Every structure is written in structure tokens, then in C-alpha cells.
Amino acid sequence: MPRSPRSLLIALAVPLAAALAIVLTAPAPATADRVVIGGHPARTVEAPWTVALASRALFGEKRSGQFCGGAVVGPTAVVTAAHCLSRGVLGKDWREVRDLKVIIGRNDLRKKDGVEYPPARVWVNPAYEGDNRAGDIAVLTLGVAVPAAYTIRMAGTGDQAYRPGERAAVYGWGDTEGDGTYASSLRTATVRVLADSVCESAYPGNAEGDYDPRSMVCAGLPDGGRDACQGDSGGPLVVRGRLVGLVSWGSGCAVAGRPGVYTRISSVADLVAAHG
Ligand code: ARG
Numbered sequence: 001m002p003r004s005p006r007s008l009l010i011a012l013a014v015p016l017a018a019a020l021a022i023v024l025t026a027p028a029p030a031t032a033d034r035v036v037i038g039g040h041p042a043r044t045v046e047a048p049w050t051v052a053l054a055s056r057a058l059f060g061e062k063r064s065g066q067f068c069g070g071a072v073v074g075p076t077a078v079v080t081a082a083h084c085l086s087r088g089v090l091g092k093d094w095r096e097v098r099d100l101k102v103i104i105g106r107n108d109l110r111k112k113d114g115v116e117y118p119p120a121r122v123w124v125n126p127a128y129e130g131d132n133r134a135g136d137i138a139v140l141t142l143g144v145a146v147p148a149a150y151t152i153r154m155a156g157t158g159d160q161a162y163r164p165g166e167r168a169a170v171y172g173w174g175d176t177e178g179d180g181t182y183a184s185s186l187r188t189a190t191v192r193v194l195a196d197s198v199c200e201s202a203y204p205g206n207a208e209g210d211y212d213p214r215s216m217v218c219a220g221l222p223d224g225g226r227d228a229c230q231g232d233s234g235g236p237l238v239v240r241g242r243l244v245g246l247v248s249w250g251s252g253c254a255v256a257g258r259p260g261v262y263t264r265i266s267s268v269a270d271l272v273a274a275h276g
Pocket of ligand 1: 174227228229230231232233234247248249250251252253254259260261
């Protein structure tokens, strides 16, 4: 007797359901190996210029009060994202944060190694627009010079490090799962610099964002899976040993077709030089 269409459907549906169950219950690849999302542990010696911005008064003792990242670009100059010092992040004016610190040389935020510097001066780009998020840069000036080994060179305009396809590394202590799970130790993820056209079509100025190639650069993987996330902001994106970007924004984290957007360092290098 020929099988009825119904039983054929079930015959197909059962293996499909079984396959789905495997996909759904299999552990996500490399859960223990995720920054940054999809990343892996970084050693401070590989990225000594990666710093944490912290306030224990605002963000608690446990992870040294870390709330953003940053990068050392000169003996006393540290760059971060302007939005890290916004009311939205701090809940108050940054000038009212009495225990703002730049932490250098601490891989594990639960430990005490490295040095905590209160910034001697803070400059937040007054042109930073909350609307389209262009010019997301702030400069913290340290009162003491740090050794040259702790600094990273900024990429200039036309640097080949901005070519699409270049391999890029982002560093941070931010959310590793996209659900508020913050890293205790520094992590890094490898992504690729993307063409401006890709970023513009991902963020054409709709509710998800407005990509501005003059002041931003974006990076990610075609299928997502690796990205910066909340808490990584202000942290470095590095290509060929040069600082090319600072974690700025994105729609979700590690979502396919929604790359991470970074402050384009070459576009703010003059501002950094003037205020560092
Ligand atoms: N705005 C976030 C922060 O303050 C950074 C988000 C980066 N998002 C991304 N998908 N790359 O930490």
C-alpha cells in the first residue's frame, strides 16, 4: 500500500525535528572562549596599551569599577569614547565622578596588579553628537608619563590598516554573551575591517544607526559571531600594530549584517594631539 502523504510528512518531520533538537541543545561553539563576543583571553603583555576606565563608587568593587576601555597613545595621553563619559553611562556629569581612574597593566580586574591613575585632565569632544554618534572621542591626560612600551601608535589618514579585509583585533572587558555577563580578564576577538559601503548599508540612518565614513570605521565578520559589546566601549581596535578605532556602537552584538562601529582614529588624531 502506498504511504499516505501524511505519514510521508511525518517521516520527513521526525528526522528534521531530531536534527533541530541537536542544533538547539548542542553547546554554542566555544562558550568558554568568548570579549568581547567570540573572543579569547588576551595577555596584558600583548596589549599593554589597553586600559580600563573605572569608578568603584559608580560601578562597584568587584571588577575594579571598570565600565569602559581605552588606549594609551602617548606618554600621558589616553583615548576613550566620548560616550563613556556621558550622563547616559555615568548617571551624572563626569566632573562629579570623584574616583575616576585609568587602570594600566591589570589583566584580571579582580586583582590589584598594575597602576591606577586618576586623570589629571579630561577632554570630552564637545562636537560628539548623541544623535548620529559621530566624533566619539575623549582624551584623558595622565599626571605621570608611562613608558613607551605602554603606548600604541595611531593610524593616519590613508593608512593601509583601513583597507577592507584587514585583520583587526578588538580588546576589552565587556559583555561576553550579550546578556550582561562581564569579563573579569581582558579578552580579544579577531574581526575584519569592512568596506564603508558595507557599513553604510548596515546602518543607513534608520533606527539602527547612521554610519558616517568620515568619522567611523566598522569591523566584523560576514556571519557575525565575533564583536565588541557593552562595556568594551572606548577600547582599541588594532590593525598591523596601529590603533585604527575605538569601540563606539553597534546594533546588538555579533549579529550577522550588523558590524561593530568604531571611532575612526585617523579622523580625530588632530584633536587627540591638541588635547593630549
Ligand atoms: N556602546 C557600547 C559600550 O558602551 C559598545 C557597543 C559596541 N557594540 C558592538 N556591537 N560592537 O560599551
